[in-house]
């Protein structure tokens with residue numbers, strides 16, 4: 001059966017919002033975007049009734065407990081939203097025989113690798129947020145082997161809270177900033193991830209089998225320091241940036257030192273080439289400045 005009605009959770013998040021923006025360009029689909037007030041992931045027992053009333057052909061779950069540091073102390077809620085709720089959505093999708101797409105994170109890995117993480121690399125999270133996302137992956141797969149998991153990293157958008165918007169603000173307010181320079185990863189423009197997700201659904205609609213784990217991030221790798229330096233250059237700001245080490249910027253949740261994702265699987269499956277993060281950043285900042 002072709003996918004027509006797509007239920008998107010987390011409508012006010014970066015990715016949920018970008019999917020909402022793209023909806024206009026995909027008239028073949030009917031999008032039902034729900035926010036926390038309409039579908040609260042901390043109450044999995046309420047999902048069945050809500051989902052049956054919408055009768056979607058596919059669910060895209062962008063909602064998540066994403067406060068990495070806060071999750072170290074708000075453990076129960078983080079686990080319910082990122083693991084128990086994801087399993088329940090997967091179970092319901094299996095019952096309805098519809099695709100279920102959910103997102104995970106580079107933080108499921110320990111950061112000790114020297115090469116980009118493959119979809120098949122064993123998960124070994126170093127913080128509680130990563131543990132909840134890893135549990136969500138496993139628990140969803142347990143009840144629905146067709147679950148589609150897209151791991152992503154360092155997400156930014158013109159909407160919501162993210163590193164790009166924080167840096168643009170702080171660089172205007174302060175004369176200098178200390179930025180961690182020893183963590184490596186791949187920034188991801190939520191708009192590009194939203195597009196790839198819809199390309200996945202289009203591929204399924206023409207009979208392609210898609211399931212299991214995929215990685216999506218913009219091309220190229222960087223550090224938070226170099227990411228910030230690029231933001232500064234594009235914005236034409238003068239704030240001094242000082243590179244610092246992770247050990248000099250203690251946070252409640254430990255961060256993996258290296259979390260570069262290998263995206264070849266999704267590129268080959270969908271026959272797409274993913275934009276470089278610097279180009280994606282320029283587009284996003286242009287959008288921020290015109291809003």
Ligand SMILES: NC(=O)c1ccc[n+]([C@@H]2O[C@H](COP(=O)([O-])OP(=O)(O)OC[C@H]3O[C@@H](n4cnc5c(N)ncnc54)[C@H](OP(=O)(O)O)[C@@H]3O)[C@@H](O)[C@H]2O)c1
Nearest residue numbers: 010012013014015036040041042063064066103105152155
């Ligand atoms: N952001 C990143 O850097 C990053 C990195 C790796 C992976 N990911 C993953 O990518 C996916 C999309 O992330 P994102 O960047 O779009 O996250 P985001 O901007 O933080 O948005 C998350 C959304 O989830 C919603 N949410 C939180 N708790 C909820 C609940 N109990 N019930 C319903 N909705 C709830 C939030 O609602 P409110 O607006 O009401 O707070 C928010 O709109 C997530 O699975 C995330 O774990 C993100």
